[in-house]
Amino acid sequence: MSESMTGVAGVMAVNEMAAPAEGFVREDGWYAPYDYWLTLWGLYDLYAYALALLGDVKGKVLLDCGCGPGHTSVMLAKRGATVTAFDTADGQLDTARRLATANGVKVMFLCKPFEELDFPDASFDVVFGTFVLHHVDLPKASRQIARLLKPGGKAVFIENSALNPLLMAARSKVCGHFGVPQYSDEHEHPLTRRDIATLQSAFPGACTIHFPSLLFFRLLDFYVFKKRWPWMTSLLLRCDQAAGSIPWIRRYGYLQIVELGKGTAGA
Numbered sequence: 001m002s003e004s005m006t007g008v009a010g011v012m013a014v015n016e017m018a019a020p021a022e023g024f025v026r027e028d029g030w031y032a033p034y035d036y037w038l039t040l041w042g043l044y045d046l047y048a049y050a051l052a053l054l055g056d057v058k059g060k061v062l063l064d065c066g067c068g069p070g071h072t073s074v075m076l077a078k079r080g081a082t083v084t085a086f087d088t089a090d091g092q093l094d095t096a097r098r099l100a101t102a103n104g105v106k107v108m109f110l111c112k113p114f115e116e117l118d119f120p121d122a123s124f125d126v127v128f129g130t131f132v133l134h135h136v137d138l139p140k141a142s143r144q145i146a147r148l149l150k151p152g153g154k155a156v157f158i159e160n161s162a163l164n165p166l167l168m169a170a171r172s173k174v175c176g177h178f179g180v181p182q183y184s185d186e187h188e189h190p191l192t193r194r195d196i197a198t199l200q201s202a203f204p205g206a207c208t209i210h211f212p213s214l215l216f217f218r219l220l221d222f223y224v225f226k227k228r229w230p231w232m233t234s235l236l237l238r239c240d241q242a243a244g245s246i247p248w249i250r251r252y253g254y255l256q257i258v259e260l261g262k263g264t265a266g267a
Helices: 005-016 032-040 043-054 071-078 090-104 137-146 165-175 193-202 220-226 230-244
Strands: 062-066 081-087 107-111 123-130 147-158 207-210 255-261
Touching: 005 193, 032 043, 032 220, 043 123, 043 147, 043 255, 062 071, 071 081, 071 107, 071 123, 090 107, 107 255, 123 207, 137 147, 137 193, 193 207, 193 255, 220 230
Parallel strands: 062 081, 062 123, 081 107, 123 147
Antiparallel strands: 147 255, 207 255
């Protein structure tokens, strides 16, 4: 995923010429308005991991769930997928439509809740989402995914995790206090063991949870230090990388990837 500084400068120059006002999305998911968040949370690496799980999406019919401003939809369309995306926020979808146009790709955007999708059964080869499952009625959403996937299809979601009690205590007792921002609300929660069991029940034998990296120390930079000091950003990244080199510790970071499969005989 890395590029030389010369290469990056060249790509950026072309990108800015192509769409100076509306923005540009790279095939790795880079999107300037979200780069602060995407970088601190290590999401570019998670996008790469999720895409590797999905395999080549060129020519595949793909559903992007909870697409927000549409940068993941554009990323996937640029990789050759035929993308339909949905969200419940009209304002976000307006941004998404402009972003797709600015990047020269076609995406069908719909304003729909996950639980009320009315596509025909077996409509999609691939289902993808980032931070969406913890916002929805998970039993209903699980049934929707199983219904909408074609036999042999796959779904991959980048999600947060409730496995670390220390992070959950900080989320409930620290965020929203002491000047630390709170971005969540009472209608959502990171995926718990019970939530994972719900997914496993909907996809028996075909639900795998991946912990490719550790997001723990860097949360301090996102919520508290806010990338003010490059040396602190670098130190916290190195701490996550060092701790995350031990596989079992990665289970207690804030992020996970959910992989779901539908067998050829049905889910």
